[in-house]
Structure formats: C-alpha cells, structure tokens
Amino acid sequence: MDRPSPAVQDYLKAVYQLGESSETEGPITTSQVAEALAVTTASASNMLKKLDALGYVVHVKRQGVELTDSGRQAALEVIRHHRLLETYLATRLGMSWDEVHREAEVLEHHVSEALAARIAEELGHPERDPHGHPIPTIGGQVASPPSQRLSELPDGATAVVGRVDDHDDALLRFLADRGLVPDARVEVLEHAPFGGPISVRVDEDRVVEVPPEAARAVHVE
Amino acid sequence: MDRPSPAVQDYLKAVYQLGESSETEGPITTSQVAEALAVTTASASNMLKKLDALGYVVHVKRQGVELTDSGRQAALEVIRHHRLLETYLATRLGMSWDEVHREAEVLEHHVSEALAARIAEELGHPERDPHGHPIPTIGGQVASPPSQRLSELPDGATAVVGRVDDHDDALLRFLADRGLVPDARVEVLEHAPFGGPISVRVDEDRVVEVPPEAARAVHVE
DNA sequence: TTCGATTGTTATGGCGCCCTAAGAACCGGT
DNA sequence: ACCGGTTCTTAGGGCGCCATAACAATCGAA
Numbered sequence: 001m002d003r004p005s006p007a008v009q010d011y012l013k014a015v016y017q018l019g020e021s022s023e024t025e026g027p028i029t030t031s032q033v034a035e036a037l038a039v040t041t042a043s044a045s046n047m048l049k050k051l052d053a054l055g056y057v058v059h060v061k062r063q064g065v066e067l068t069d070s071g072r073q074a075a076l077e078v079i080r081h082h083r084l085l086e087t088y089l090a091t092r093l094g095m096s097w098d099e100v101h102r103e104a105e106v107l108e109h110h111v112s113e114a115l116a117a118r119i120a121e122e123l124g125h126p127e128r129d130p131h132g133h134p135i136p137t138i139g140g141q142v143a144s145p146p147s148q149r150l151s152e153l154p155d156g157a158t159a160v161v162g163r164v165d166d167h168d169d170a171l172l173r174f175l176a177d178r179g180l181v182p183d184a185r186v187e188v189l190e191h192a193p194f195g196g197p198i199s200v201r202v203d204e205d206r207v208v209e210v211p212p213e214a215a216r217a218v219h220v221e
Numbered sequence: 222m223d224r225p226s227p228a229v230q231d232y233l234k235a236v237y238q239l240g241e242s243s244e245t246e247g248p249i250t251t252s253q254v255a256e257a258l259a260v261t262t263a264s265a266s267n268m269l270k271k272l273d274a275l276g277y278v279v280h281v282k283r284q285g286v287e288l289t290d291s292g293r294q295a296a297l298e299v300i301r302h303h304r305l306l307e308t309y310l311a312t313r314l315g316m317s318w319d320e321v322h323r324e325a326e327v328l329e330h331h332v333s334e335a336l337a338a339r340i341a342e343e344l345g346h347p348e349r350d351p352h353g354h355p356i357p358t359i360g361g362q363v364a365s366p367p368s369q370r371l372s373e374l375p376d377g378a379t380a381v382v383g384r385v386d387d388h389d390d391a392l393l394r395f396l397a398d399r400g401l402v403p404d405a406r407v408e409v410l411e412h413a414p415f416g417g418p419i420s421v422r423v424d425e426d427r428v429v430e431v432p433p434e435a436a437r438a439v440h441v442e
Numbered sequence: 443t444t445c446g447a448t449t450g451t452t453a454t455g456g457c458g459c460c461c462t463a464a465g466a467a468c469c470g471g472t
Numbered sequence: 473a474c475c476g477g478t479t480c481t482t483a484g485g486g487c488g489c490c491a492t493a494a495c496a497a498t499c500g501a502a
Contacts, residue, residue: 030450040492041451042450042452042491042493043491045450045451046451050488062450062498089336103332103333107331110328111328112323112327114316114320115310118314226458228458250480251481252478252480261461262480262481263462263482266481267459267460267482268459271458282480443502445501445502447499448498449497451494451497452493453494454491455490455491455492456491456492458488459487460486461484461485461486462486463484463485464482464483464484465480465483469477469478470478471474471475471476471477472473472475
C-alpha cells in the first residue's frame with residue numbers, strides 16, 4: 001500500500017475534479033483527462049488502463065472511467081494536501097494566491113501524512129482553503145454545499161460568495177482586486193446586454209463590473 | 222538552466238558532504254558515493270559520468286570525482302533547502318528531530334526558491350539548523366568553523382558543542398536525551414579503558430556516559 | 443446506410459535511473 | 473613480474489511515463 005506516484009495522483013485528482021465540475025453524470029472520457037493534464041490522449045489512455053489495473057478506476061473501453069472508492073479516497077487525500085498547503089502558505093507565510101497554487105501543486109505529492117496532520121492542527125482544522133474550496137477530512141468527507149454561479153443570478157438577487165475557481169492566476173487576482181472573495185456579500189444590479197459585464201455591488205459598498213467569464217468562476221450560496 | 226532532477230541533486234549533495242567529512246583531500250570515489258546513496262557502484266559510475274557531462278563534476282576515470290563551481294553551487298542550494306526546512310519544521314511546527322530529517326530529505330528537492338526565501342525570512346535568516354549545521358547563504362557561502370570531535374578531546378578538556386551528525390535518528394535521540402545539543406557546555410571527565418564510554422559533564426550539571434561511536438558524532442569548538 | 447471526421451487504443455520508441463552480469467584496470471604480496 | 477582480489481566501467485535489461493504513428497471503433501451528416 002505504497003503511496004501512488006505523483007503521476008498517478010495527478011490523474012486521480014483530475015478525474016475527481018472533472019467529475020465534480022461537470023454537470024453531466026457518468027464516466028469521464030479519456031480526452032477530458034488528457035486535456036486537463038496536458039498530455040496526449042494516447043498517454044492518458046495508457047494511464048487510465050493502468051489505473052483500472054490498480055483498482056483506482058473502472059475503465060469501460062471507449063466510454064471512459066469512473067473512480068472506485070479507493071480511487072476517490074486517494075484523490076481526496078491529494079486534494080486535502082493541496083488545500084491545506086495553500087491555506088498554510090497563504091496565512092502563515094504570506095504568499096500570494098497565485099504563488100501558493102503553483103507551490104501546492106508540487107508539494108501536495110511530497111508532504112508526509114504526519115506533516116499534513118501537523119499543518120491541519122496548526123491551522124485549527126479549517127474547513128475551507130483561501131479560495132473557499134472545502135478541505136476533505138482524513139476519512140475522505142467533503143462538504144460541498146450546493147452552489148450557483150454568480151453568472152446565473154438574476155438582477156436584484158443577493159448572495160454570499162462561497163468559493164472561486166482557482167485555475168487561472170490572472171483571474172484570481174482580478175477577482176481579489178474587486179473584493180470577490182469567499183464570504184463577500186454580493187448584490188446583482190444589472191446585466192449589460194449582448195454578453196456585457198454584470199454590475200455587482202460588493203459588501204454593500206462599492207460597485208464593480210464583472211465580465212461573464214469571470215462571473216462564471218464565482219460560486220455563491 | 223532547469224533545476225537538476227532529485228536524483229542528480231542527491232548525488233551532488235553526497236559528493237559535497239563526503240568531501241566535507243573526509244579528512245583526506247582529493248577526489249571522492251565511486252564506491253563512497255554508491256555507499257552513501259545505497260545504490261550499486263555500477264549505478265553510481267553511470268551517474269558520475271553523467272554529472273561530468275553536465276559540468277557538475279570533473280570525473281577522472283578510476284580515480285573519482287571533484288565538484289566544479291557549478292556543482293558545489295547546486296549542492297549548497299539543496300543543503301540550504303534541507304537545513305532551512307529542518308529548522309522551520311522543528312521550530313514552527315514542533316516536529317521531532319528525526320521526523321524533521323526524513324521530511325526535509327524529500328521536500329528539499331521540491332520547494333521553490335521563493336518558498337525557501339520566505340522560510341529563511343520568517344526564521345530571521347538563521348545561520349545554523351537545529352543540529353548546529355551551518356546554513357549556506359543564497360550565494361553559496363558556508364560558515365564552517367574548525368571543529369574537533371568529542372571523542373578526540375583529552376580528559377579535563379572543556380568545550381561547547383557546535384554540531385552533531387544527523388545521519389542516524391536513534392543516535393540523534395540518544396544525544397538529545399543526554400543534553401548533547403548545540404551550545405551545550407561539556408567537560409570531559411575520563412575515558413574508560415578498552416574503548417569504553419567517555420564520562421562527560423554536561424552544562425556544568427549532570428554527568429553522562431557517552432560511547433565512543435556517539436562521541437564521534439559530536440563536534441565541539 | 444455509407445463515408446468521413448472524431449475519438450480511443452495499440453504498438454513502438456525515448457529518456458531517466460535503477461539493477462545484474464561480465465569484463466577491464468589497478469593494487470599488494472610473493 | 474606475475475597473480476589474485478578489489479574497484480571501476482561497460483553492456484544489457486526493467487520500469488515508469490511520456491511521445492508519435494498507425495489502426496479501430498464510433499458518430500453524424502448526407
């Protein structure tokens with residue numbers, strides 16, 4: 001029961017996150033995984049076959065893969081490490097949101113369970129990372145509150161920011177600049193026509209313009 | 222100018238440390254390196270040839286290797302990371318000496334320069350790690366004070382512990398138990414005959430018995 | 443329903459780093 | 473000067489993970 005290699009961990013994480021973020025149920029395809037990891041579909045195909053052999057996924061030929069319990073468990077462990085590291089590096093070492101993500105992407109594969117546990121303790125077992133994403137427990141529980149995207153709220157609606165997608169550093173900075181961080185209160189004022197920006201009042205205070213692509217990355221509750 | 226692979230870093234570190242700890246001048250042999258890294262001499266031979274090609278060492282066939290400036294620089298960077306991590310994990314996360322060493326052995330290859338710099342800053346740019354080993358600067362300066370081993374002191378001599386070798390977890394705990402940590406004052410009382418233990422008064426207080434092998438791991442000034 | 447485009451798979455090879463086996467160079471003793 | 477033992481190097485193979493190329497299955501449009 002050795003720890004899976006970094007490559008295997010990356011694949012499992014990708015499969016898990018693709019399953020999370022896709023509206024549609026069912027298997028994750030080879031090409032989705034390949035794109036997420038920036039490898040060829042041939043490489044992904046080989047690796048998914050291997051993950052099946054290792055018992056982490058069920059691979060149905062020409063359909064895709066679905067995580068087994070063991071695979072989900074392994075994926076959540078990596079995600080737990082990632083988010084604990086992000087939180088620690090941001091709050092205890094004052095690193096910026098974008099630095100933190102890159103750093104955690106590497107270190108998540110190399111911190112021991114003991115260190116992860118110490119970090120969690122030191123942070124008081126937080127439930128969310130700085131972007132608002134839930135931190136799985138050691139047992140593999142994840143709180144994932146139902147959420148809506150800011151882009152889908154009607155004019156006049158108010159809500160609280162739950163989390164923001166952290167795939168793009170520039171977008172992250174853009175949102176942070178405008179106060180769109182977890183726990184911010186937002187009120188949708190109006191949608192400009194023809195795919196224009198959305199006017200949003202943030203924290204009962206300033207009004208900012210949020211382009212649709214950015215609004216899609218903000219999840220509210 | 223990519224970062225060398227973890228394997229390359231491990232070899233460079235080993236060559237550097239073998240050069241440090243050996244009394245004799247001159248090249249480091251293939252088998253010394255092989256033993257230090259627990260690989261076969263064949264593997265070491267191949268890798269040393271490769272390090273030569275990369276410009277990190279000069280390899281003279283059947284003689285051994287010596288670090289180039291570039292190799293020494295790379296080795297010191299790894300050692301810097303290792304010792305900063307040890308210091309950080311011990312003082313800020315309360316991990317024990319032995320846990321800390323294993324953890325740093327892995328993480329030293331994966332922390333970014335930015336993170337290493339943040340850690341150094343957070344710690345106030347310490348000059349030594351918890352075992353008393355000097356922490357190289359970014360530029361590659363190392364303070365290495367002349368030192369003698371506790372095992373070599375004559376009866377009646379007094380000195381201050383500078384550093385202790387950290388290769389063996391059990392030994393480390395043994396020494397820590399007896400107060401033989403950096404900055405402890407020691408007075409040699411007597412050597413038992415036939416390779417018996419050395420009686421040492423620690424911090425003008427308790428008297429402990431130190432077997433010769435343990436005494437060799439304690440460096441005093 | 444047939445054919446081209448799309449998507450997935452298999453085959454094969456490269457690269458890094460390890461191994462074992464075998465051979466070459468060097469050492470000390472006689 | 474030779475011979476046996478030690479040390480080092482070379483040769484060849486394995487494993488993990490990536491790639492490219494070629495082939496197979498599937499989908500959808502006419």
